Amino acid sequence: xxxxxxxxxxxxxxxxxxxxxxxxxxxxxxxxxxxxxxxxxxxxxxxxxxxxxxxxxxxxxxxxxxxxxxxxxxxxxxxxxxxxxxxxxxxxxxxxxxxxxxxxxxxxxxxxxxxxxxxxxxxxxxxxxxxxxxxxxxxxxxxxxxxxxxxxxxxxxxxxxxxxxxxxxxxxxxxxxxxxxxxxxxxxxxxxxxxxxxxxxxxxxxxxxxxxxxxxxxxxxxxxxxxxxxxxxxxxxxxxxxxxxxxxxxxxxxxxxxxxxxxxxxxxxxxxxxxxxxxxxxxxxxxxxxxxxxxxxxxxxxxxxxxxxxx
Numbered sequence: 001x002x003x004x005x006x007x008x009x010x011x012x013x014x015x016x017x018x019x020x021x022x023x024x025x026x027x028x029x030x031x032x033x034x035x036x037x038x039x040x041x042x043x044x045x046x047x048x049x050x051x052x053x054x055x056x057x058x059x060x061x062x063x064x065x066x067x068x069x070x071x072x073x074x075x076x077x078x079x080x081x082x083x084x085x086x087x088x089x090x091x092x093x094x095x096x097x098x099x100x101x102x103x104x105x106x107x108x109x110x111x112x113x114x115x116x117x118x119x120x121x122x123x124x125x126x127x128x129x130x131x132x133x134x135x136x137x138x139x140x141x142x143x144x145x146x147x148x149x150x151x152x153x154x155x156x157x158x159x160x161x162x163x164x165x166x167x168x169x170x171x172x173x174x175x176x177x178x179x180x181x182x183x184x185x186x187x188x189x190x191x192x193x194x195x196x197x198x199x200x201x202x203x204x205x206x207x208x209x210x211x212x213x214x215x216x217x218x219x220x221x222x223x224x225x226x227x228x229x230x231x232x233x234x235x236x237x238x239x240x241x242x243x244x245x246x247x248x249x250x251x252x253x254x255x256x257x258x259x260x261x262x263x264x265x266x267x268x269x270x271x272x273x274x275x276x277x278x279x280x281x282x283x284x285x286x287x288x289x290x291x292x293x294x295x296x297x298x299x300x301x302x303x304x305x306x307x308x309x310x311x
């Protein structure tokens with residue numbers, strides 16, 4: 001989920017007139033920290049953004065990127081098993097094929113940044129020419145004989161957090177730290193002021209009927225954190241009609257039974273209600289805001305990673 005930081009780094013360095021290289025994991029043999037399509041940005045001065053391993057190969061990657069930049073041509077280099085770098089061994093015992101693409105101008109990087117910021121799927125096509133931006137998602141594939149491939153990217157998970165109490169603050173800050181996009185709707189004035197002062201996307205929720213404040217896309221998780229469950233019914237009924245990959249709600253099984261009855265009474269189908277994750281989180285009986293936040297975000301990311309968004 002560090003792709004946004006990688007392309008922001010490349011944009012900043014290119015804008016300052018620095019030479020840069022887009023580094024991409026193309027293929028993985030055995031186990032690996034990162035998957036094919038993972039990117040890293042390297043500047044001519046040795047600074048970089050992103051990572052391709054747990055620190056095993058970053059120094060060698062930077063040196064290889066600088067060499068590719070000096071030569072002016074893309075290259076494909078093997079690291080780990082089968083690599084010419086005999087002194088670099090991956091602890092996992094696997095191997096990585098890594099592509100180094102010197103960048104010419106900012107057009108490609110700017111197109112990727114726009115897609116990321118607009119939460120649009122996109123792909124990066126690589127070969128022995130220039131990197132190409134593709135304005136839709138294409139499933140990742142790589143042909144080593146041609147040293148060419150395409151790598152698709154979905155938008156990062158976004159959490160729409162709706163509720164009040166300390167759990168809202170804890171989840172918002174943890175999600176932001178994990179590089180998720182975060183939006184908050186809350187009737188809690190203190191939470192509103194705190195998150196607004198931190199320049200986070202937060203709106204004050206005045207009434208339970210303000211469903212128009214809710215926006216989402218297929219990569220949004222909608223999380224309800226209300227102790228007063230009377231706030232939920234209309235908002236949750238609307239949320240179930242919005243695009244999302246996850247809906248979860250705080251409260252135990254008794255609270256969820258009351259919630260289910262209230263949603264049924266206003267016409268929400270049993271099939272829709274059954275999609276709600278409640279009690280919320282991977283591990284239940286969370287008694288403090290930080291544990292609740294960790295439990296909830298862990299479940300959200302797990303569902304995101306296991307969702308087939310198509311394409």
